[in-house]
Amino acid sequence: MPVPAPVLYPPFNIVRLSHVEFGVTDLAASRAFYVDTLGLQVTYEDDESLYMRAMEERGHHCIALRKADKPEARVLGFKLYDTPDLDKAAAFFAAKGLPVEWVERPFMGRTLRTCDNFGIPLEFYVQMDRLPPIHQQYKLYNGVKALRIDHFNMFTSDVDASVAFYNEIGFRTTEYTEDEDSQKLWAAWMHRKGGVHDVAFTNGLGPRLHHTAFWVPTPLNIIELLDLMATTGYVANIERGPGRHGISNAFFLYILDPDGHRIEIYCSDYQTVDPDLEPIKWDLKDPQRQTLWGAPAPRSWFEHGSLFAGVDPVASAMTAQPIIAP
Incomplete structure (x- = not known):
């Protein structure tokens, strides 16, 4: 099957990938790996979760870890261009017969939860809490x-x-x-x-x-x-x-x-x-x-x-x- 011709005017406008959420069995061990070894920056943590961003990112998080009984990938997140794109995305997935749900997500605005044609869990949003820039705070660069x-x-x-x-x-x-x-x-x-x-x-x-x-x-x-x-x-x-x-x-x-x-x-x-x-x-x-x-x-x-x-x-x-x- 040949690669399909690109759709230059899609039904809604995705800017980029945004974030991933993992279920992890030992939050302390995961923190040691992602923060102490890789050098990601903690933006929020409690007994059940850990949110992090990388040095150039202004959004609140690019990876979220949640304490779980077993390892799993819970959702892949994507940022949309503007607010009307959320409803356009919801209409697109609904027309495909795929689930459409509006969910509450920490540190994010209105968020659409759905999945692709094989069931990969996806979420789309426009607004995420914005944080001050840290890319020139070189003392923070670790790992x-x-x-x-x-x-x-x-x-x-x-x-x-x-x-x-x-x-x-x-x-x-x-x-x-x-x-x-x-x-x-x-x-x-x-x-x-x-x-x-x-x-x-x-x-x-x-x-x-x-x-x-x-x-x-x-x-x-x-x-x-x-x-x-x-x-x-x-x-x-x-x-x-x-x-x-x-x-x-x-x-x-x-x-x-x-x-x-x-x-x-x-x-x-x-x-x-x-x-x-x-x-x-x-x-x-x-x-x-x-x-x-x-x-x-x-x-x-x-x-x-x-x-x-x-x-x-x-x-x-x-x-x-x-x-x-x-």
Whole structure:
């Protein structure tokens, strides 16, 4: 199936991805990981929750952790352009037969809760509490010095169907991997904010959250994080990298939080703001697709993911596989 033509005037206007909420089993252990090791800034905490932002963000939070009996990804959040977009979004999802609910969310204005065509829980808002800028308070820069949340990557049992759905609401494909035998998509990267992606889709048991990525200033920050993790008890949490992707050209590191939620530390991709930018096609068996230097990803990278709360994943019918490290 070819990549669909971009919808330049979608039914409602998404600005960017905004935030993720995780259920975590040990809030203190998660705080040590996200705050003391990664360096995210606490904006609110109590006995049941922890809210954080990265250094360039003015919104109240880009990640929320809530104490839970089991690890889970609870919702992916997106910011809309203006207040009328909320009602336009509600009408769109209702017309698709998908659930529409107006929910009360801490530190956020009017919020629409719904899901995509495979049940991934989504929420949309226009207003979030605004905080003073801290990007020039260099005494606060700790850990990997994360600047902002960058993207979500999701496992899906049908990449073509996921791409078609998100294309309809205005996400534009920048790069994609096609299985030459079936002529179906194995993975795709789609954006709203002008980077390589706000969302990406990977073939597999889905829907599940593959990873959440944070942008850092330079590759050196990633090297420094590795040294920090190696000397503070987090060696086993280092899963893949450092390296440079062929797809996106980004320098990367994949790590796991104490509950197994995968986090990517990410920098150095490229600008994609032109509406007529042609997507880049990759072959599934190209060794430089995963890593420009040719190193394949470990098996865990293709199999492990966070379950979405209340959503039962299903297996993909596609049997094609990329190169996997022995």
